[in-house]
Amino acid sequence: MRRIPFRSPHPAPGHSRPSTVSARTLLVAGAATVAVLAGSVLTAGCGTTTAGGHAHATASARAAEAAAGATPRSAPRVPAAAQGLPGMPPLLDPKDVYAADRPNALSPVVRNFPSRVYVPNSDSNTVSVIDPKTYKVIKTIPVGEQPQHVVPSWDLKTLWVNNDVGNTLTPLDPATGKAGPTVDVHDPYNLYFTPDGKYAVVMASLDRELVFRDAHTMAVKKTVPVSCYGVNHADFSPDGRYFIVSCEFSGELLKVDTEQMKIVGQQRLPFEGAMPQDVKISPDGKTWYIADMMADGVWVMNGDTFSKPTLLRTGKGAHGLYVSRDSKVMYISNRGEGSVSLLDFATGKLVRKWHIEGGGSPDMGGVSADGKVLWLSGRYDGEVYAIDTADGRTLAKIPVGSGPHGLAVYPQPGRYSLGHTGIFR
The missing domain is CATH 2.130.10.10 (YVTN repeat-like/Quinoprotein amine dehydrogenase)
Structure with missing residues (x-):
């Protein structure tokens, strides 16, 4: 079974090495599309779901994040400029960024x-x-x-x-x-x-x-x-x-x-x-x-x-x-x-x-x-x-x-x- 490094969002001072959690545990967690029960591991995304080891959020972390005030808000359009961001090379074709x-x-x-x-x-x-x-x-x-x-x-x-x-x-x-x-x-x-x-x-x-x-x-x-x-x-x-x-x-x-x-x-x-x-x-x-x-x-x-x-x-x-x-x-x-x-x-x-x-x-x-x-x-x-x-x-x-x-x-x-x-x- 593949072992996955786990790192707390706030590691204790002097503790730099990650602990591990089984891939089976993460697989079960990853099957849910809602926040998992407190204490369970939520699968990581680009870093990992069933394996790979980036980081894992918990239900309590989600709650803390929500309490931090991350409520949706609209974004104003960033003012445009004819030449774009100062110092940025102009696009070769304004109709195709690629x-x-x-x-x-x-x-x-x-x-x-x-x-x-x-x-x-x-x-x-x-x-x-x-x-x-x-x-x-x-x-x-x-x-x-x-x-x-x-x-x-x-x-x-x-x-x-x-x-x-x-x-x-x-x-x-x-x-x-x-x-x-x-x-x-x-x-x-x-x-x-x-x-x-x-x-x-x-x-x-x-x-x-x-x-x-x-x-x-x-x-x-x-x-x-x-x-x-x-x-x-x-x-x-x-x-x-x-x-x-x-x-x-x-x-x-x-x-x-x-x-x-x-x-x-x-x-x-x-x-x-x-x-x-x-x-x-x-x-x-x-x-x-x-x-x-x-x-x-x-x-x-x-x-x-x-x-x-x-x-x-x-x-x-x-x-x-x-x-x-x-x-x-x-x-x-x-x-x-x-x-x-x-x-x-x-x-x-x-x-x-x-x-x-x-x-x-x-x-x-x-x-x-x-x-x-x-x-x-x-x-x-x-x-x-x-x-x-x-x-x-x-x-x-x-x-x-x-x-x-x-x-x-x-x-x-x-x-x-x-x-x-x-x-x-």
Whole structure:
């Protein structure tokens, strides 16, 4: 039976090592779509449901969160500007935020980097490096405790491994594949970068904070406490002036003013037991999609008005969201049923579904530079999937370490990175 690290939201001083809780206990807890009885463990979202070890909320934690005043409130539109966020490179096409992500449109910064797939193994404390041409692991890199995501830096020069429980970041050089000295960063579950390249935004899930740090040195610039629980994923508006964050353990969304580093909106999703995950905007920037692993679909909303979202069901355990190289389709990984749903941006409708050959647990990943392969980690199966984007065939299942999570395909097209496993503009 797989053992899952457990970390209290408020660990006692001097206690940095997590205790464990059985996967069976979490599986039972995960079957509920409502808050579990006091003292029971609520399954974690992107970090884990039946396994994987990120963090777990309790019914008392939910009650405390509710008492903290996280009641839904509307968000005013963040004032727009013709040139967007000061210092942000203008979009190549105002009608398509992904216009810079066309097949093999690599920046000169990354053009000579070897093509690799970097897989953080949360339960093995390693990163597996895959050669996408041979589908073989060519290197295994020891990193800190419980690596969750491999995140390309804004300037594209560094890959940051988020060692969540270890409270560190491990920098990887994508030119050589070598790891550098770790950097102390507390609770780095996930990592994003503001569009102007000034700040890294640490999703400090258990600390209940958004921590703005210098994008290069990681020195803290501002800490923003949040009343929701489990900040984990985000995406930025086309003008870069705001971003929307999912809170997986309290089933909420935040709207954040980028320049002011201030929360301007907060709402609870209209589904009991909601656990929102990945966040992505449509190419025209008008529609936002938020995957929800407990609602088994994606929430659809207007980010400017921060409207009440509606649910589009895609499959059990909807989790990761990825855009095709032609900006026409979004790939949605359904971790609970081993499938990938395809959403047509033009119509807003699902057009097909691919199933992992032999089953699996597709989680986080990315699209190859040429757009021909979708790479996803198999969270509960110790493997990585390579999927043909032409017909959905499973090209390969590659054994890696235990608990593979937020893998990064690198390099990818784009001029700069907004973080996560690779959001490029």
